[in-house]
Amino acid sequence: MEPECGLALSARKVEYLKFIFETGGTVRTSEIASAFNVDPSTITKTLAELAAAEYIRHVPYHGVCLTKTGEQHAEFLVKRHRILSLMLVRNGLLPRDACNEASRFESQVTKKAVDRICHFMGHPRQSACGEITHDEDCLERGRGTQS
Amino acid sequence: MEPECGLALSARKVEYLKFIFETGGTVRTSEIASAFNVDPSTITKTLAELAAAEYIRHVPYHGVCLTKTGEQHAEFLVKRHRILSLMLVRNGLLPRDACNEASRFESQVTKKAVDRICHFMGHPRQSACGEITHDEDCLERGRGTQS
DNA sequence: CTTGTTTTTTGGAGTATCCCCAATTTTAAA
DNA sequence: TTTAAAATTGGGGATACTCCAAAAAACAAG
Numbered sequence: 001m002e003p004e005c006g007l008a009l010s011a012r013k014v015e016y017l018k019f020i021f022e023t024g025g026t027v028r029t030s031e032i033a034s035a036f037n038v039d040p041s042t043i044t045k046t047l048a049e050l051a052a053a054e055y056i057r058h059v060p061y062h063g064v065c066l067t068k069t070g071e072q073h074a075e076f077l078v079k080r081h082r083i084l085s086l087m088l089v090r091n092g093l094l095p096r097d098a099c100n101e102a103s104r105f106e107s108q109v110t111k112k113a114v115d116r117i118c119h120f121m122g123h124p125r126q127s128a129c130g131e132i133t134h135d136e137d138c139l140e141r142g143r144g145t146q147s
Numbered sequence: 148m149e150p151e152c153g154l155a156l157s158a159r160k161v162e163y164l165k166f167i168f169e170t171g172g173t174v175r176t177s178e179i180a181s182a183f184n185v186d187p188s189t190i191t192k193t194l195a196e197l198a199a200a201e202y203i204r205h206v207p208y209h210g211v212c213l214t215k216t217g218e219q220h221a222e223f224l225v226k227r228h229r230i231l232s233l234m235l236v237r238n239g240l241l242p243r244d245a246c247n248e249a250s251r252f253e254s255q256v257t258k259k260a261v262d263r264i265c266h267f268m269g270h271p272r273q274s275a276c277g278e279i280t281h282d283e284d285c286l287e288r289g290r291g292t293q294s
Numbered sequence: 295c296t297t298g299t300t301t302t303t304t305g306g307a308g309t310a311t312c313c314c315c316a317a318t319t320t321t322a323a324a
Numbered sequence: 325t326t327t328a329a330a331a332t333t334g335g336g337g338a339t340a341c342t343c344c345a346a347a348a349a350a351c352a353a354g
Contacts, residue, residue: 029331041312045334061320061331091234092267093260105255113248120239186343191303208302208349
């Protein structure tokens with residue numbers, strides 16, 4: 001695994017991908033556009049990039065859905081957000097603020113770091129903004145493995 | 148105080164400003180360029196922007212030094228880095244990794260959040276990467292003040 | 295005090311990531 | 325089948341980075 005694993009997507013793309021994941025199924029351009037208050041044409045362009053990277057399948061004029069890869073990655077993105085939010089809450093922030101701060105910086109935090117924080121916190125199931133599910137990687141990591 | 152206080156500078160500018168602060172006195176373009184492994188012309192341009200924002204004074208062909216504002220801000224930047232690094236160490240990361248992760252995302256963390264984390268951690272004097280000094284704002288914040 | 299080396303700056307250009315508007319295309323409902 | 329809504333395309337702009345080549349300034353040595 002590359003050391004910078006988890007930094008492939010920009011902050012904005014992370015937000016869009018999480019939104020698609022959480023909405024579920026086929027998501028329309030207009031849904032994303034209004035959720036983030038940006039012009040639909042901006043969404044179309046970003047979706048094209050996410051599709052090129054094979055995170056989503058885009059049927060023009062109909063909407064997008066996650067690929068298998070996209071879904072796995074989105075699971076990580078959501079977990080990362082929740083682990084970081086929880087860490088902030090456990091370090092003195094209000095849930096709402098924790099969530100906002102995390103959204104701003106989470107795209108810059110590696111998977112390795114998230115797994116270690118997760119392990120340190122005892123693989124919690126509940127965050128400030130939703131449930132946390134744990135993958136194999138995460139459950140293994142953190143004890144002796146400094147890689 | 149604006150809610151987004153602390154987000155004025157890009158990640159790169161934060162790094163440059165911290166470097167100028169930590170080097171101290173008058174810093175030359177070439178010093179910054181070699182420290183970050185970028186072309187000197189890139190530094191000249193960024194310094195022009197930092198000078199326009201009045202964080203530094205730039206005497207062409209001679210170097211830059213911090214303004215009063217720049218120095219105060221740099222103190223905050225260094226403290227933010229150290230508080231976040233320390234939080235990561237206290238949440239399971241190795242000091243080196245904590246420092247690297249923090250450098251990547253710190254530019255997106257508000258002063259408000261830093262003050263609360265700092266308060267929560269008991270205004271520590273020592274981080275993974277240096278001493279921490281505390282300002283008035285920080286010592287006041289966090290108890291009841293949710294602003 | 296002038297030549298030659300080093301440092302810095304200027305000007306030009308490219309990439310990436312955002313964003314919006316206007317016009318066109320497609321879909322879907324009346 | 326006409327028409328309104330949704331989506332896309334094409335064009336353009338902003339910010340934040342980056343580098344290279346050429347000009348300018350500084351400085352040291354002779």
